[in-house]
Amino acid sequence: MSWPIGPRPPLRRFHQARWDEPIIFELSQPGARGVLPPPVEPGIRERVGDPAAALPAGVRRTSPPALPELSQVHVLRHYDRLSQENLGADLNIDVGQGTCTMKYSPKVNDQLVRSPKVAELHPAQDDSTVQGVLEIIWRLEQLLREISGMDRFTLQPGAGSAAIYANVLMIRAWHAARGEADRRDEVITTIFSHPSNAACARTAGYRVITLQPDRNGDPDLDALKAAVSERTAALLITNPEDTGIFNPRIEEFVRVVHEAGGLASYDQANANGILGITRARDAGFDLCHFNLHKTFSTPHGSGGPAAGASGVTSELARFLPRPTVEFDGTRYYLDHDRPDSIGKIRPWVGVTPNLVRAYAWIMSLGAEGLREVAEVAALNNNYLMHKVLEIRGASAPFAPGRRRIEQVRYSWAGLAEETGIHTEQIGARAADFGVHYWESHHPFIVPEPFTLEPTESYSKADLDEYAAILAEVAREAREEPDVVRTAPHASTIHQVEHDVLDDPARWAVTWRAYRRKVRGEAVEGPRDAVEGPR
């Protein structure tokens, strides 16, 4: 025993929860019940009998679904344990998921949307009964208009990629209205814009041209000039790009595309570093979108529900998804009567709870607060870059000496060359220190990449800790590389053997597939092959 308690080591001695939790089917106890549906009352039974029993053969289910059977407390315990084996943003210095703007999602906003006044509203209710929620959606649109400079917004898209897709459809509709839809079949994007720009455009039938960076790390303006033509439908571009570098020639990019007759759409999924600093409209964009779960703080939900907001100029407003939310000075209402609309992007009006959260977040900050968010995000980022670049083997390719805005795409190329340790191994080892670390979007234009985005939510001490973890892992890579190579050690599980995930004969997306394919057990069900002469 040592008293007083001795000094603490410089890095925390983290160990994640390891419950060694079985798959839920293995916890099944035949006959156990987790929740009981309300019984059918005798008066109903008397009148109609059991209509399910009257279903004809081939329609009525004869063998019950092979779901697990658990008492309520066991369901709860299982999921509580799984939750402990999940490192949510609340628990970690979540700066490792660059491009995703991991910031604090205020608890008060979660509380507001758990109220029945949000949770228990049906989307087909008469407008007169949902004046409160319509008012919030309408007000949120006004706020986003001012933040972006755009004229109208739809808040219907379910997430950022859905908003990109909505913008692509509005671009298509705009060209169609001018009789040019068939001719304008190309969309231009940049390699450091989110992959969904390219993917959504392709899904909508466009040929995709991807611009590479020039020597400065900016998208190549000459390449753009060479790419535009009478076939150009639009430019889909983010700025600052995933490198964190702001494209100083962005107005010229927009102008070149406009002169070719195309539209310019601004991917502002992550606008965190430029709130109140510069706006989509000011650079000449025709469309933009925000991810409300990124810049505007709604929680990420382990991968959604999210919310996307697409903004357009008045020239494009007639194409917005229907319905829009309108206010006539007295009452709020849904306007379904929009003949030029691209129609529905999703059911109803949007991911309402996240719209309420985003509204509350903006109203808790105001103009001065939003600008403070941006400035501190940029300060945090440049501070963290300073700390990371002190680590031998780490670098920030492109634009030496230039500041970054809200994130940086770094490279471990130097470290990898020296030690043979790769970026994904560093990520696995970082988990041992209780933080998340992400490589980067593919393709890896930057070798051995990682992207850090320290939003306004982290303190200087947090950033120092994260940088110290990376420095320690880099030291280990040099001095005890096996520790890194065999990581994680203090995580819920150990290194996963990935081969089976790419082998159709062995992959298992469900427990039944695992039992059937790997264990050779019989499972309930008709067959596993697809008929038809394909």
Added chain:
Amino acid sequence: MDQARPFVHPYIPNSEPEVKAEMLAAIGAASIDELYADIPESIRLRRPLALPEPFLSEAALVRHVEGILARNRTVRENLSFLGGGCAQHHVPAVCDEVNSRAEFLTAYAGEPYEDHGRFQALFEYESMMGELLEMDVVNVPVYDGFQAAATALRMSARITGRRRVLVSAHVPPDKRSKIVDYLAPDIAVELVPHEPATGQLDLAALERALDDSIAGLLVESPSYLGLIETRGSEIVRLVHAVGALAVVGVDPISLGVLDPPARYGADIACGDIQSLGIHVQYGGGHAGFIACHDDPRVVMELPSRLFGLAPTRVEGEYGFGDVAWERTSFARREEGKEWVGTAAALWGITAGVYLALMGPHGMRELGEGIMARSRYALERLAELPGVRIPFREQHHFKEFVVDFSATGRRVAELNRALLERGIFGGIDLSRDFPELGQAALWCVTEIHTQADLDRLVAELAEVLR
């Protein structure tokens, strides 16, 4: 705001001026503005955003937002029969408890190590849906059932290399709008009618529409109008005869009593999981599933993430990871299948909790109860003078059509009168399905008691008087 004190916001730790000064010194910058040197002056906003005064204190914010929300009238405070793809079911407390856990709620894109929990929870969701559907492959949720149907049809076109799909005419116009837009410009969508008398898919018309240029058919059972398709096997046989795929939309909460589409031969099942433990939330509770058999030709066309089981270095330890990652737009940008991104994972976890709570017996009892209650409501409403139930002899699940034409009253007018009595009447179908007349779609679930349904009939009788 008090100008004497610096602006230190509780959500922004480094808004404290001394910390800022220290950090600026560390990076060798004279001011924060220097960090924005790359942004040309021509596009700098040199004025404050014109936003309303904020509510900096949490107390003031809550008063403000709750003050606005107070104007809402909820389905709890009223008696609601609204459905149409978003239904009020009982949400077990444990569902809300689990999806409120900060570890799940605030996580995002963690790796299988530090976010093992969400991988396992979503694998279990896929697995329980797999049992419900009797299919081996279920995706991590997409945005909603609209997206699931649209993607399933696009998959059928990629798999068959064909450019035309068929869609049941009972798929409602909003969903059709999404499907048609999503399949444009390269894939054409044609509607298959239903028999006017029975509401069942018109098999003769289907047979006429089918040829070897058709990639797939989307039919739903239960349909938007609540009808259970009783000739699933015949439909699938016709579709397969031309080498097309059978895509069947299904409300998963019906599958305690209804045979899963795989049993009558469906190649892809799809739908929305809002019914499985997720509040209606003014339409904010949707998430879509796409399921198929474990045939790589189909699996490789799924755009979504698929979390699969994998061994780790330690014997007896379950690990997880992404199955066939190279399919996705994350891996291959526009060369991937459609696109993948943040969608609705938390609702997938929630639906898994729901299915684990319900178990096989709960799902059966729930389904039986919904069928009995909706049949009771249907039969009681049919007693009212002038009220007709168009497909009365058919099997229904949860929803049914009520035709008020013979009462001489319009649905909108009746619903207004019911609203005054605290009842949200069924969705007016007169615009979307004009062929049904002054008809409405009524939704009855396990939350309705006999007293609720009797009250509805009594109040509607008075309104109609």
